[in-house]
Amino acid sequence: MRVLKSNYADRALELGFATGDDLARISAGWHIRAADRDGWFAPVHGEILCRISK
Incomplete structure (x- = not known):
């Protein structure tokens, strides 16, 4: 729905x-994946730290 x-x-x-x-096709794809026994979802999050060296 999101x-x-x-x-x-x-x-x-x-x-x-x-x-x-x-968006309708993307949503349908998520529903198909969710219904698949072997389907899985892994949200990946990261962080980038930047430093300015003098």
């Missing part, structure tokens, strides 16, 4: 990164 109705969806449409059809 792909279809959220700030993410609103911005994707507003900025032209996706169409309503694109």
Whole structure:
């Protein structure tokens, strides 16, 4: 549902990164993956630290 109705969806449409059809296909793909016994999801998060050396 987040792909279809959220700030993410609103911005994707507003900025032209996706169409309503694109978001519907993405949502359908997530539903197919969720229904697959062997499907899994791993959110990867990271951090970049930058330092300016003088």
